[in-house]
Amino acid sequence: QSVLTQPPSASGTPGQWVAISCSGSTSNIGTNTVNWYQQLPGTAPKLLIYSDNQRPSGVPDRFSGSKSGTSASLAISGLQSEDEADYYCAAWDDSPSYYYVFGTGTKVTVL
Amino acid sequence: EVQLVESGGGLVQPGESLKLSCAASGFTFSGSAIHWVRQASGKGLEWVGRIRGEVNGYATAYGTSVEGRFTMSRDDSKNTAYLQMNSLRGEDTAIYYCVRLTVTNAYWGQGTLVTVSS
Numbered sequence: 291q292s293v294l295t296q297p298p299s300a301s302g303t304p305g306q307w308v309a310i311s312c313s314g315s316t317s318n319i320g321t322n323t324v325n326w327y328q329q330l331p332g333t334a335p336k337l338l339i340y341s342d343n344q345r346p347s348g349v350p351d352r353f354s355g356s357k358s359g360t361s362a363s364l365a366i367s368g369l370q371s372e373d374e375a376d377y378y379c380a381a382w383d384d385s386p387s388y389y390y391v392f393g394t395g396t397k398v399t400v401l
Numbered sequence: 402e403v404q405l406v407e408s409g410g411g412l413v414q415p416g417e418s419l420k421l422s423c424a425a426s427g428f429t430f431s432g433s434a435i436h437w438v439r440q441a442s443g444k445g446l447e448w449v450g451r452i453r454g455e456v457n458g459y460a461t462a463y464g465t466s467v468e469g470r471f472t473m474s475r476d477d478s479k480n481t482a483y484l485q486m487n488s489l490r491g492e493d494t495a496i497y498y499c500v501r502l503t504v505t506n507a508y509w510g511q512g513t514l515v516t517v518s519s
């Protein structure tokens with residue numbers, strides 16, 4: 291099964307802008323919408339972005355998502371210390387059968 | 402409030418079986434698909450599979466690493482989903498989460514740890 295590719299790490303100082311990429315293929319990101327999850331240490335993941343660029347209620351507007359072709363991106367503006375976490379993209383994949391695939395994960399460090 | 406509570410994890414030897422449960426509340430369980438996701442220590446998230454609700458015939462789908470060894474089921478009268486894991490291997494060691502995915506949200510349980518070791 292496919293996997294979505296993310297950079298292993300990203301970092302920034304408080305207040306900076308950080309972006310995380312997620313590379314997929316035509317059978318997943320190219321066809322279906324992308325979700326982003328935030329996982330704080332020792333906790334279950336939390337949905338941050340759904341349908342490429344929508345935020346669930348309660349998620350700060352510092353987090354934004356975008357998609358182009360077979361790639362997606364999560365941006366964090368005004369980085370805060372509490373944003374230090376692992377971030378995963380995810381999407382449904384149509385090939386060879388319908389399954390859910392996660393990205394490899396990106397550790398965001400606030401310097 | 403949506404709640405998902407996993408149970409049944411523990412230490413088993415390679416080749417043995419284990420059955421996990423996911424008790425749900427706060428939503429219409431019978432109409433909802435339930436997913437299982439696992440995470441090995443220090444590793445990323447892996448989708449294990451999902452079982453759909455009654456209206457979709459309780460259809461199941463599995464990840465390639467578990468297909469043929471793991472079976473999902475559910476008892477809508479008890480608002481509980483199950484993950485039967487057979488022929489367990491060391492690489493199945495992970496925290497197992499049950500998850501309810503909707504278009505606009507995702508609800509995760511706290512997870513249950515499965516350790517496969519001799």
